[in-house]
Structures are given as C-alpha cells and as structure tokens.
Amino acid sequence: MENEVDLFYRQMPKVELHAHLNGSVSFSTIEKLTARKPHLNIEHNMTAICSGQRRTLDECFQVFKVIHQLVDTEEDILMVAKDVIRQFADDGVKYLELRSTPREEKNTGMTRRSYVQTVIEAISQCGNEGLDIEVRFLVSVDRRHGFEVAMETVKLAEDFMLSTDGLVVGLDLSGDPTVGHGGDLLPALQKAKNCGLKLSLHMSEVPSQVDESELLLNIPPDRIGHGTFLHPEVGGAQSLVDKVTMNNIPLELCLTSNVKGQTVSSYSNHHFLYWYNKGHPVVICTDDRGVFCTELSREYQLVASTFGLSQEDMWSLSHKAIDYTFASASLKEQLHRRWLELRPSLFQTVPN
Numbered sequence: 001m002e003n004e005v006d007l008f009y010r011q012m013p014k015v016e017l018h019a020h021l022n023g024s025v026s027f028s029t030i031e032k033l034t035a036r037k038p039h040l041n042i043e044h045n046m047t048a049i050c051s052g053q054r055r056t057l058d059e060c061f062q063v064f065k066v067i068h069q070l071v072d073t074e075e076d077i078l079m080v081a082k083d084v085i086r087q088f089a090d091d092g093v094k095y096l097e098l099r100s101t102p103r104e105e106k107n108t109g110m111t112r113r114s115y116v117q118t119v120i121e122a123i124s125q126c127g128n129e130g131l132d133i134e135v136r137f138l139v140s141v142d143r144r145h146g147f148e149v150a151m152e153t154v155k156l157a158e159d160f161m162l163s164t165d166g167l168v169v170g171l172d173l174s175g176d177p178t179v180g181h182g183g184d185l186l187p188a189l190q191k192a193k194n195c196g197l198k199l200s201l202h203m204s205e206v207p208s209q210v211d212e213s214e215l216l217l218n219i220p221p222d223r224i225g226h227g228t229f230l231h232p233e234v235g236g237a238q239s240l241v242d243k244v245t246m247n248n249i250p251l252e253l254c255l256t257s258n259v260k261g262q263t264v265s266s267y268s269n270h271h272f273l274y275w276y277n278k279g280h281p282v283v284i285c286t287d288d289r290g291v292f293c294t295e296l297s298r299e300y301q302l303v304a305s306t307f308g309l310s311q312e313d314m315w316s317l318s319h320k321a322i323d324y325t326f327a328s329a330s331l332k333e334q335l336h337r338r339w340l341e342l343r344p345s346l347f348q349t350v351p352n
C-alpha cells in the first residue's frame with residue numbers, strides 16, 4: 001500500500017531527462033523477454049541490482065550486456081520502449097526524454113537505422129494510446145565504439161531529427177566512462193551541435209577525468225550527465241566548476257544509480273547538495289530505473305528525506321526542470337501551464 005508521501009511524489013508532475021532505454025526495463029518486461037528467449041537462461045539477479053545491493057560500475061556495465069542479449073530484435077525494442085514509456089507515465093512523468101544507443105545485430109538483421117525507427121514507432125504508438133506523457137528521443141553515442149561509429153550515429157540522429165518533426169531532439173554521450181577518451185569524439189559532438197542537435201554529455205562520472213571534461217565543456221554541452229567528480233573537493237577542478245556555472249549548464253543527477261554503482265559513497269554524500277546549495281540548475285533523474293530498481297518518484301522522495309527538503313522545495317525542483325528540457329518553446333509553455341493546473345490538487349490549497 002502506498003503511504004501519503006509515496007502518493008504525493010507519484011502524483012507530482014515530473015520531467016525525466018536522463019533515462020537509458022535498456023537500463024529502464026522493468027522486472028515484468030524482463031519476464032516477457034526471458035519467456036521469449038528461455039535458451040539464454042537469464043535470471044532476474046543478472047538484470048537488476050536490487051534493494052541493499054551494490055556493484056562496481058564495471059559490474060553495472062556487465063548487466064547492460066545481459067539485457068542487450070535479451071533485447072536484440074525490432075520486436076523486442078518496440079515492446080521494451082512501449083512498456084518503459086507506459087511505466088514512466090504511471091509514475092507521474094509528464095515529459096520524458098528517452099535515450100538509447102542504436103545497435104546493429106547481425107544475427108537478427110536489426111540495423112542502427114531500424115533500431116531508431118522502431119523507438120520512434122513506439123513513441124508514436126504510445127501517443128496514439130492517449131497516454132498522459134510527451135516523449136522525445138536522444139540518440140546515444142557509446143564512447144566504447146570509437147570515432148567512426150560516433151560519426152555514423154550523429155548522421156543518423158540528424159536524419160531522424162529532420163524526418164520526425166522534432167521527436168529526435170538531441171545526442172547523448174554515454175557508455176563505460178573508463179573506456180576510451182571523450183576527446184577523440186569531439187569532432188562528432190561538434191558536428192551534432194552544429195546541425196542543431198542538443199547535447200547531453202556524461203562527464204566526470206568517475207575520478208581523474210579533468211582533461212576530458214575540460215575538452216567537453218569547451219563545446220559546450222547543453223546538459224551534463226552525472227558530473228560526479230567535477231568540483232575540486234572530490235578531485236575535480238575549479239576551472240571545470242567555473243565553466244559549468246558560467247554557461248549555466250544543468251546537471252542530470254541520478255542518486256540511486258551513483259550509490260549502487262559506488263561512485264558516490266552514500267545518499268548524503270551525493271553531489272546534489274554541492275550544486276543545489278550554489279543555486280545551480282539540477283534535475284533529478286533515474287538513469288536506469290530497471291537496473292537500479294527505482295522510480296523517479298522515489299528519487300524525489302529520497303532527495304527530500306536525505307537533504308531535509310520540503311514538498312514545496314521538491315515541487316520547485318520539478319517545475320524548474322521544464323526549462324532544462326530540449327522541448328520546443330511552445331511545449332515548455334504548455335508544460336508550465338500543466339504544472340500550475342495540477343498544483344492545487346496536489347497541495348490541496350489555492351496556488352499563490
């Protein structure tokens with residue numbers, strides 16, 4: 001049974017800006033996938049890190065490999081993307097920017113292009129179901145795959161941005177941060193920016209990436225994923241903080257992911273507080289809600305209880321996040337109106 005606080009955060013309208021498709025697959029969807037592919041012998045503890053468990057970041061990346069084995073056809077992608085969108089809608093998310101890495105699977109004939117096409121199809125089918133959620137897509141570049149694939153992915157993202165009437169809004173740089181150097185991908189990222197794609201870049205997710213972060217911040221990106229080790233207190237650099245603050249670049253913060261992946265030692269030590277206390281734009285996100293067994297409403301609740309923030313403070317965080325989306329100006333305006341309409345029933349008072 002949901003208590004009042006759970007209900008408040010579920011009902012609070014929210015924006016989700018950092019959600020990897022294959023990391024967001026729920027237990028019930030995994031069950032459908034394992035039923036389709038029993039020969040893989042995949043058990044639930046291989047696809048999720050549940051309550052109380054922690055893994056190294058490296059072990060987290062092994063989990064994605066297992067999920068990728070389960071999701072290797074266009075049919076799988078369609079089901080997974082629709083389930084993920086419906087589950088975010090059930091959790092009170094009104095605007096979702098989903099991201100995913102186009103994957104080629106020689107065995108099943110899936111191509112990077114058909115992969116993106118299928119995610120777009122899932123978004124449009126969910127739109128036709130009348131779900132109360134707007135969805136946009138960020139095409140992900142996996143840093144592990146190097147420059148050639150990055151360039152190909154940017155081209156794909158550009159083509160779909162032009163052909164989908166604004167459903168594809170940007171490019172994400174992600175993947176195992178300990179592999180490869182983001183600097184090698186700069187021309188691809190710059191090309192994406194020049195053609196009008198918004199950039200959300202994973203940055204300083206692990207220590208000792210000051211040089212790489214300097215280069216990436218020079219572009220500069222429109223949002224930063226994690227940014228765990230940017231500030232000097234944790235081995236980053238003041239010059240990085242200065243660039244982030246000067247350009248007012250919002251940070252996408254995913255508390256449970258960072259704690260379970262052990263890049264942050266505890267919720268109370270999370271860098272949320274550093275940036276929040278500065279008054280810098282931050283947005284609370286899930287990263288991989290399936291793998292880390294969380295939900296966006298739960299992440300909001302955790303931030304409130306860990307840092308002693310009120311429901312009003314949390315409302316304000318959720319409301320401000322609209323400005324950090326890659327949505328068009330008119331959609332942002334529409335979302336702002338929606339938030340103000342929903343506010344009285346949430347607080348059961350007359351809005352100011």
Ligand code: 6MZ
Nearest residue numbers: 020021022023064100101140142174175176
């Ligand atoms: C960096 C991450 C990530 O793209 O197949 N991904 N990249 N840091 C993280 N922190 C835990 N979590 C997920 O979704 C899975 C892929 O998202 C990226 C990785 O590249 C992973 O393979 P898609 O939908």
